[in-house]
Amino acid sequence: MWLSNSSIGRKVVMSVTGLALVLFLTFHMSMNLVALFSADAYDMICEFLGANWYALVATVGLAALTVIHIVYAIWLTLLNRKARGTERYAVQGKAEEVSWASQNMLVLGSIVVLGIALHLFNFWYNMQYAEIAELTNVTVAGTAVGPTEGAKLIELTFASPVYTVLYLVWLTALWFHLTHGFWSALHTLGWNNKLWLKRWQVVGNAYTTLVILGFAVVVIVFFLKSL
Amino acid sequence: MDKNISFTLKIWRQKSPKAKGAFAIYEMKDIPGDTSFLEMLDILNEDLVNKGEEPVVFDHDCREGICGMCSLYINGHPHGPEGAVTTCQLFMRKFKDGETITVEPWRSAGFPVIKDLIVDRTSYDKIIQAGGYVSVNTGAPEDANTCRISKEVADEAMDSASCIGCGACVAACKNGSAMLFVSAKVSQLAVLPQGKVEAARRAKAMLSKMDELGFGNCTNTRACEAECPKSISIINIARLNREYIKAKLKD
Incomplete structure (x- = not known):
């Protein structure tokens, strides 16, 4: 199978899963923004998704994408370390054209994974999982919250400055990860030329910044509201 | 006239592929600025031979930047800190008086050290x-x-064909990938009508050879492009990806 036994094939898997995850982030961010305008509307979205069959199917698909992306990342890194050899340069120069993010995708990805773990604990566990486990209420920060009361959960979570800071660190790592990931994915898929290389980088940076700002603004607004 | 400079050379010495290597230090005195890097090593070697010591072994051939034979990882850069030149076209005027210059071989699993x-x-x-x-x-x-x-x-074919196959791309790559070289060699033919006929077969065969020889997977860091003495663009890599994916989808 060329998707696992050729270098380009393995990278195609990274690109396609990565782009799919970017698409997911876009939807997620758009839904989060609703919480800024109306708690009721946001709870309606939570109810509409919740643990309904279509939401569960999508969750399984999303989990699969994430796991494949991570497994391939680790696999590629191990292969590449082997290809690099055992001896390292005594002096390692830097070139301007080489972005810091591009050299540290695994590190950035690891921070993103830790963020996902925290996020699952903060939200998924109290919402979709609570619904699957047929819990009517969970207790967060001493307050009872129903599984579809998303807006209340956001409010309670970001009243904590620790969570606010952790989420912002997570989003920053994700921003760096995507500034390289976005154009790099399209490059790997062969969808690039002299003109489009610069365009994709600009588009990638702008898109990434918008998505991350969309997430960050919800965190910051709810933190400020709690003061 | 360039002025003369004196500097310290820190050169990797390794007796054989399996032997353990180490850096050796040599003091160079009054080297004219218009000496090329390889000529400077010639001066060092002449001195070593006269003293009855083993000369430093390095690759070189045409010394006019077109054969791809010279290599050397100088002060953290393949072919030295100057952009778009090979080591033989690098002159000592680019270095400062009193500087320590570190010279290492290409380091990559695909390019084992001979000596x-x-x-x-x-x-x-x-x-x-x-x-x-x-x-x-x-x-x-x-x-x-x-x-x-x-x-x-x-023009595009010519730009790709200017790759001299020196291996600086692999030396610069943190993934030990040879994608810039392979993609340039695939592109120089793939864009021309004479080469298009076999483009799919060529891309598949050359890529699988590259993988088989233990080169790494490209992650588009662009270090290769930055260090390439012939300024080969990573656009070639996008073209190779495209040719390869198209060929695989057709199979």
């Missing part, structure tokens, strides 16, 4: 042998202009 600063780059020949050619009957010379090629395409 001192010489590495085994036959893997590149093997990749070319896997498909980096056009299988045509040459016969009698064709009439000029029977096969017309636009200026843009000719």
